[in-house]
Amino acid sequence: MFKSKIVKLVVNDVRFPTSLEQHGSDAMHSDPDYSVAYVVVETDADLKGYGLTFTVGRGTEIVVCAVEALSSLVIGKTLEEIVTDFSAFYRLLTSDGQMRWVNWPLWKLLVDMDPRKLIRCIDFRYITDALTEQEALGEVCQLNDQMLKEGYPAYTTSCAWLGYSDEQLSQLCSAALAEGWTRFKVKVGADLQDDIRRCSLIRKMIGPENTLMIDANQRWNVGEAVSWITTLAEFRPLWIEEPTSPDDILGHAAISKVIRELYVCVCVCQCHNRVMFKQFLQASALQFVQIDSCRVGSVNENLAILLMAAKFKVPVCPHAGGVGLCELVQHLILFDYISLSASLNNRMCEYVDHLHEHFRSPTVIKNAHYMPPTDPGFSCEMLDESVQKYGFPHGDVWRSILKQKGSQDNFSE
């Protein structure tokens, strides 16, 4: 298999018109159409690879273009060339931008990988002052198959999007409680009185024994964040997610310093690389690391972040949702548990119940836990039919929507 060569790479712009029903709406994104740039890699053997990254509609064509620009670095390579030195291959790709390639149930590949080889995936340039290759190796340990039986704990964001009515919130929250969910996230940040009403409603429904988290999606300035969170602290949120710009390490540190007195933690996900996460950890600017499978460029980059979180003893609670983010990130958090943290204390993975039906191996949730995938790959092979139907702008769904709108201008092709 390793001798087979990559001979073709196809990338599709696939968009789901989720904005029509306000799924995914938050304080910064009022009309997201959840979308993916979806990549299929073909080899000269009977073997394909699948990858995707998540976007929210407009601009997906830019990502498609970026993938096409990088494709010449991938086409013609044998799997052996890539696997023999992941680090060299990674630097080759990241010297231009982003890309992802895998072939195996990814979490098994990572967990089973020889620790030295695993460490070779990581580009330590710029982060050795926080984590050396030697230290990283020390962090890598092996654990058991408990996950296959019990799964990894999840929390739900599906109950409380910003655009939902109070009635919808109540109905969805009741249903989730009945299904065994114990951890709930609420979108906040657009209007304080609304937030108070919504947080109060959810806290009453879930009771003091369950977990509430709030997410501002980068809406505030530093001072605003502190005063807003101070008001919402009475509803005992475990964390505030993204109170301000994800680039603002010192700002998050300042917010954290104040709100920890109110027993509220800070959580950040939209950092763009390992150098940013390094500084968030060094500056004690967060208490939960939210990796995201698509926001940073590659699995390799996330490995560096997971290892740094382990060294700094900060729990990882992945960001997910979107399209395929749950499918992808479950592999990384299983690796984190089995090979690094060995602890479920204050750890959970976000879950959003949307769009899984478009994947060949969708996530399986049992009793509010992610059940480890056993199919090969990174769980992101999509159904051909979905790719056709939601392809932008020529798939059936979009042709119909765009026709109704009377013009394509509103969707900025």
Next chain:
Amino acid sequence: MFKSKIVKLVVNDVRFPTSLEQHGSDAMHSDPDYSVAYVVVETDADLKGYGLTFTVGRGTEIVVCAVEALSSLVIGKTLEEIVTDFSAFYRLLTSDGQMRWVNWPLWKLLVDMDPRKLIRCIDFRYITDALTEQEALGEVCQLNDQMLKEGYPAYTTSCAWLGYSDEQLSQLCSAALAEGWTRFKVKVGADLQDDIRRCSLIRKMIGPENTLMIDANQRWNVGEAVSWITTLAEFRPLWIEEPTSPDDILGHAAISKVIRELYVCVCVCQCHNRVMFKQFLQASALQFVQIDSCRVGSVNENLAILLMAAKFKVPVCPHAGGVGLCELVQHLILFDYISLSASLNNRMCEYVDHLHEHFRSPTVIKNAHYMPPTDPGFSCEMLDESVQKYGFPHGDVWRSILKQKGSQDNFSE
């Protein structure tokens, strides 16, 4: 004029094959083909707008695609709509990404603008803890026309690219001294012994009275940077530019803390937005702010950075070179001098003597000073002939190069 409407936007991928002669080579970019995504905006009146951003070859098509993706936000707008509320227009564009539009000799537009209107260009979200609207207004003052007579001091990077031989260095340095240049930048970071030899050579030629700066182009880890700079400190560089990742604020602060004992400053340019610069200033992680006209998305973003630098009393020494960066950034530094700093102490603007011949109003250097442009616009209208000839991949120059190479694969169209 303000009633006229934008009716068309054309973007070109223009590449100059500079890698063939090692112009622009440094410790991280061994084969740059200096390029631009070049935008021409047409109105329904006899009025056009010009814009560009700088790239180094491969990937320019991604920027072209990004511009096309944003074009629908611009087409159909009247100039009045844009000018009446720059801030709203800016947020409209930055909610998706980058863009630039101007119409006037830009530095005059900025300098002459009513201070309140100028301040309205800036998106203060995320930076109010470092600079409020009120403080920014206080920083804006008016100065005189001294610039028109004397120009703004420049330094040269043209003498010491990494790929040049010692003989080339000597010849170019002699010529520059004869032309009146007093400030010189040397590329370092690939090989320490080479750096010692090259820095020693340049320092001997320019003598102790002239200024030497060194630039590592993000090559080092934090620890490496400290030891490398410690060795090169004997050549008395004013600053080390980009010792490590431009995202690493805390890393730069750590480097700065050590090397200031050796009287070497830290200088950073490749920050991607105002939030990053804010933190560099808050953390005392740099002693010179190097704005870049293209790296951050828009003039508006650079206004925020200039105003913060003024408040923190850190001199601004712009980054330039590339294609059109000198043409663009001269407007911003003239504004900085006339309306903000009113000082030339420790201030200078980078100059590289390449590719100016492709512009309708190229920079004018007299006695190592930038002479203020008087033509309308942002000085980035290119000659039609250049756009045609260097258009990638169908312009004459590229068709000939690609034909010689035998295949387009090496240039990743």
